Amino acid sequence: MAKSKERSPRYNRILLKLSGEALAGDEGFGIDPRVLDTLSLEIGQLVGIGVQVGIVIGGGNLFRGAALQTAGLDRVAGDHMGMLATVMNGLAMRDALERSNIRTRLMSAIPMSGIVEHYDHRHAIRYLKNGEVVIFCAGTGNPFFTTDSAACLRGIEISADVVLKATKVDGVYDDDPVKNPEARKYDRLTFDQVLDSKLGVMDLTAICLCRDHDMPLRVFNMNKQGALLNLMLGGNEGTLVASEVQEAGSETA
Numbered sequence: 530m531a532k533s534k535e536r537s538p539r540y541n542r543i544l545l546k547l548s549g550e551a552l553a554g555d556e557g558f559g560i561d562p563r564v565l566d567t568l569s570l571e572i573g574q575l576v577g578i579g580v581q582v583g584i585v586i587g588g589g590n591l592f593r594g595a596a597l598q599t600a601g602l603d604r605v606a607g608d609h610m611g612m613l614a615t616v617m618n619g620l621a622m623r624d625a626l627e628r629s630n631i632r633t634r635l636m637s638a639i640p641m642s643g644i645v646e647h648y649d650h651r652h653a654i655r656y657l658k659n660g661e662v663v664i665f666c667a668g669t670g671n672p673f674f675t676t677d678s679a680a681c682l683r684g685i686e687i688s689a690d691v692v693l694k695a696t697k698v699d700g701v702y703d704d705d706p707v708k709n710p711e712a713r714k715y716d717r718l719t720f721d722q723v724l725d726s727k728l729g730v731m732d733l734t735a736i737c738l739c740r741d742h743d744m745p746l747r748v749f750n751m752n753k754q755g756a757l758l759n760l761m762l763g764g765n766e767g768t769l770v771a772s773e774v775q776e777a778g779s780e781t782a
């Protein structure tokens with residue numbers, strides 16, 4: 530009895546944002562099946578301790594609207610391609626999870642009958658309560674948005690306890706740590722600090738959404754093995770971005 534209490538998770542329901550690049554592995558492009566298997570293992574561990582897992586998946590490993598525009602395409606067409614890329618990633622992620630015997634639903638913001646289920650937030654919540662992983666793809670369904678914004682939006686809609694942004698750096702820094710090796714990492718920040726200092730880890734639309742709806746956000750390194758489970762069990766990974774009240778109250782996020 531004491532043992533199960535010890536391992537009871539810190540969160541009941543999470544929204545995990547996986548960037549497309551996270552699926553690409555060392556290649557930096559496409560989908561690496563070994564990465565899918567590793568991710569499935571980590572997500573399965575969360576399901577195993579009773580966490581309800583919603584996932585928003587990116588598409589940057591395949592197409593990004595802004596990059597296609599730079600190459601000469603119409604921006605809206607490019608964004609549509611980017612959103613379709615997230616559907617491909619979602620299909621691959623669902624396949625990997627189901628091969629690991631993790632019951633999974635794939636819901637798309639853009640209707641695609643016969644391939645994926647159309648997103649409906651009430652159905653999504655029902656599936657989550659039922660212990661199924663729900664992958665949300667096609668972003669918000671609209672051009673000029675990002676899957677980071679989609680993650681915050683879906684997190685708010687499904688009343689997640691936290692949005693977890695899995696990325697390749699281990700938190701939010703005072704400058705881009707990839708470009709500036711002197712950059713210093715923050716443990717905690719308020720939404721206003723991120724907005725005022727224009728810290729580039731996430732687009733500002735996403736940060737505004739979280740701020741306006743009091744949705745705590747944690748940025749952490751997905752390449753660190755076991756980081757996700759450690760977070761669920763109360764460990765301190767990455768950077769917490771939260772409102773001042775949540776800061777002061779030392780909320781569970």
Ligand SMILES: Nc1ncnc2c1ncn2[C@@H]1O[C@H](COP(=O)(O)OP(=O)(O)O)[C@@H](O)[C@H]1O
Nearest residue numbers: 548696698700701702703704705707728729730
């Ligand atoms: N202040 C900052 N703190 C942390 N990361 C930052 C910051 N500014 C820019 N970044 C960059 O943001 C990236 C994280 O965003 P992510 O969505 O995973 O990548 P991408 O935008 O390439 O899809 C990191 O790889 C990092 O280089």
Ligand SMILES: O=c1ccn([C@@H]2O[C@H](COP(=O)(O)OP(=O)(O)O)[C@@H](O)[C@H]2O)c(=O)[nH]1
Nearest residue numbers: 549587588589593594608611668669674676
């Ligand atoms: O609501 C959305 C979400 C995504 N996209 C498009 O899909 C691409 C892939 O998403 P994103 O760049 O956020 O993926 P990630 O960086 O997480 O891999 C974006 O560049 C956009 O072109 C979009 O138009 N609307």
